Amino acid sequence: MSLEIILMFSVLLLTVIFFVFEVFPIDKIAFFIIVLLILLGLVTPEEGISGFSNSATIAVLALMILAIAMEENGVINWLTSGMSKVKSLPIYVIAPIFMFVTAGISAFISTTAVVIVFIKIINQLSEKYNISQSKLLLPISFAGILGGSCTLMGTSTNLIVNSVSNNLISQKLGFFEFSILGLIFLGISIVYLTISLRWLPWGKQQNLDRDYQIENYITTVRVTENSKLVGKKIHESFLHNNPDVLLLKLIRNNYTHNSPGKYISLKANDELILMCDLENLARINKSVNMNIYDIENLKIQEEKKIEKLNNPEKEIEEEERVFVELLMLPGASLLGKTLGNLRGFMMQDTIPIAIKKRKTLINEKERMVHSSEDKLELKAGDRLLIEISKEKIDALNTMENMVVLQEFEKVTRVSKVKRYFTFSVLLLVIALAATGVLSIMVSALTGISILLVTKNLDLNTIYKKVNWQIFFLLAGMIPLGVAMHNTGADMWISEKLLGFLDGQPNFIIIGVLFFVTMVMSGVVSNNATAIIMTPIAISVAYELGLDYKPFILSVMFAANFSFFTPVGYQTNTLIYGIGNYKFKHFLWIGGLLSLILWMVATFLLTKML
Structure with missing residues (x-):
């Protein structure tokens, strides 16, 4: 040889x-x-x-x-x-x-x-x-x-x-x-x-609530100016020693406190990264006045409030938000991104919630990735769970090499002439x-x-x-x-x-x-x-x-x-x-x-x- x-x-x-x-x-x-x-x-x-x-x-x-x-x-x-x-x-x-x-x-x-x-x-x-x-x-x-x-x-x-x-x-x-x-x-x-x-x-x-364990997912909330939490120390709030709500991080003035101490006083505009279920998030939002969406959503909500104040007679419709699952195909624009940096590459008002990793020969069990700090990257075959306004689902079709796996996906109308000619x-x-x-x-x-x-x-x-x-x-x-x-x-x-x-x-x-x-x-x-x-x-x-x-x-x-x-x-x-x-x-x-x-x-x- x-x-x-x-x-x-x-x-x-x-x-x-x-x-x-x-x-x-x-x-x-x-x-x-x-x-x-x-x-x-x-x-x-x-x-x-x-x-x-x-x-x-x-x-x-x-x-x-x-x-x-x-x-x-x-x-x-x-x-x-x-x-x-x-x-x-x-x-x-x-x-x-x-x-x-x-x-x-x-x-x-x-x-x-x-x-x-x-x-x-x-x-x-x-x-x-x-x-x-x-x-x-x-x-x-x-x-x-x-x-x-x-x-x-x-x-x-x-x-x-x-x-x-x-x-x-x-x-x-x-x-x-x-x-x-x-x-x-x-x-x-x-x-x-x-x-x-x-x-x-x-x-x-298929049940997104079960498949993605939404009952325990990580999200970012912001403390509003009129929240009952403003001025309270963490150990004085529901965030301390609560088995249903886990405070992971506190972000203040662009500085991140990992595992924040119980004596830190909360301030308006603090961002809290929490792990809890949807029911607790809804209750938190109602009782202590925190917004469970990200910064971009906060801006949108504030704009709606201003519009309502300026036009009190105009009825502002509340948008319906839904969970949507995206299947990543080879060539998708989001491949290589982590859950932590996905928001900068997605449409405005779209919140990435979780990644479900596809199986491989060396990883027989699928991995669920919720942490925004996790370094695992999106690859072809992975599924991404996002939260989005139902009216904006059509816009997802413009994203490169991704398939929407949801029953409420709208079918884009194509003229018969175009279809038959093709x-x-x-x-x-x-x-x-x-x-x-x-x-x-x-x-x-x-x-x-x-x-x-x-x-x-x-x-x-x-x-x-x-x-x-x-x-x-x-x-x-x-x-x-x-x-x-x-x-x-x-x-x-x-x-x-x-x-x-x-x-x-x-x-x-x-x-x-x-x-x-x-x-x-x-x-x-x-x-x-x-x-x-x-x-x-x-x-x-x-x-x-x-x-x-x-x-x-x-x-x-x-x-x-x-x-x-x-x-x-x-x-x-x-x-x-x-x-x-x-x-x-x-x-x-x-x-x-x-x-x-x-x-x-x-x-x-x-x-x-």
């Missing part, structure tokens, strides 16, 4: 560790890979940045933009508008319908975008009709992945495998070339997942790519151009909502595949595999390749897995003198079938915490599905040799 191959394997090992333990966000890992490969001399600087101009990367970016247009112009909501009508059907009928529709749309539109819409639909059905979220979220996530596997434009993984194959051996896959296989896998999976519903948890009815552009893109008139990249870019020229898509929206993490991940992982080819690491691995598989029947060779790829995709990004394994599969097929296509398809399907962990695919990560799942649900239900599809795929792909 040469030094270059050893260095290559060291980079691969480091990459896997970073992905598994989420040491850094995936875009940072991508940049790290690019720089490391160049510094080690495994790729030239030009090869190191080649991922940014790779046709597959640009095609994925273009398809993400199209998905944004479909979502913004109401196409996805329109395609799923009838789903609430199934509410009266048994769960064993609702689930297959949801899976079929999710898979059908995901074959042509970003799986993540489609699943997010279904998360909102299922959340609303759960709130209104007591339909279990846990019985539906995992099946629709799996169905979205399977649906995306049915066409060449369905997932970025398919495009990556096709690009690598085209670069190495000039062999391309047709748009619907493997759709029959994908539909077989989808049909088997829908039947299996419907039967498996009995082992999925019923889940808890859908027609999608059909045009599909037709041009499917017939081979244009490549997927060119047809998608053409569709985007039409939407931009007709003002059905805005560039500012694109900049805000594109999942740039995926783009940079692809751009960073493509040089990894180049480095494997440059160093001969792909040939070395294929030679070792050939030594192990020498004399074995074809179904064993395909089965081993499929299994290894599938296991890797469960802990590493499916795109990264595809980039690593496609050159190896092609080398094995070349050495054995067999048709390349079954080997290429083995990697493509196996890289997509990451069902046995919640981190293998983005949609699994999103539904992990929302559906109250445990790791075992993915391991056992998703693992068994993976094994079933592995055996079926091995049989069908071997028949192609």
